[in-house]
Amino acid sequence: MANIKSAEKANRQRIKRTARNMAQKTAMRTIIKRLRTAIGNKSAKEAQTLLKTAVSAIDSAASKGVIKRGTASRSISRLRSRSPRSSS
Numbered sequence: 001m002a003n004i005k006s007a008e009k010a011n012r013q014r015i016k017r018t019a020r021n022m023a024q025k026t027a028m029r030t031i032i033k034r035l036r037t038a039i040g041n042k043s044a045k046e047a048q049t050l051l052k053t054a055v056s057a058i059d060s061a062a063s064k065g066v067i068k069r070g071t072a073s074r075s076i077s078r079l080r081s082r083s084p085r086s087s088s
Contacts, residue, residue, distance in 0.1 A: 035079060035083070042084075048084075
């Protein structure tokens, strides 16, 4: 346990940041799982809407430093190549 006031504050900040990052990462993973399920069920319309949401969530996580930029780019690329193309 921290004995110094600044160390106690740093510990509180670490806990808040960790919780915020985990919430963002969990939400991102959930959206990606829903997208993969939609792709597996061959529901193209739902997959297209979920793809936009997933890309947005991944970009948001990358911009906030929750995941690395390269990881985000790779994930988006893999999801886009798997998802069905729109007919319009």
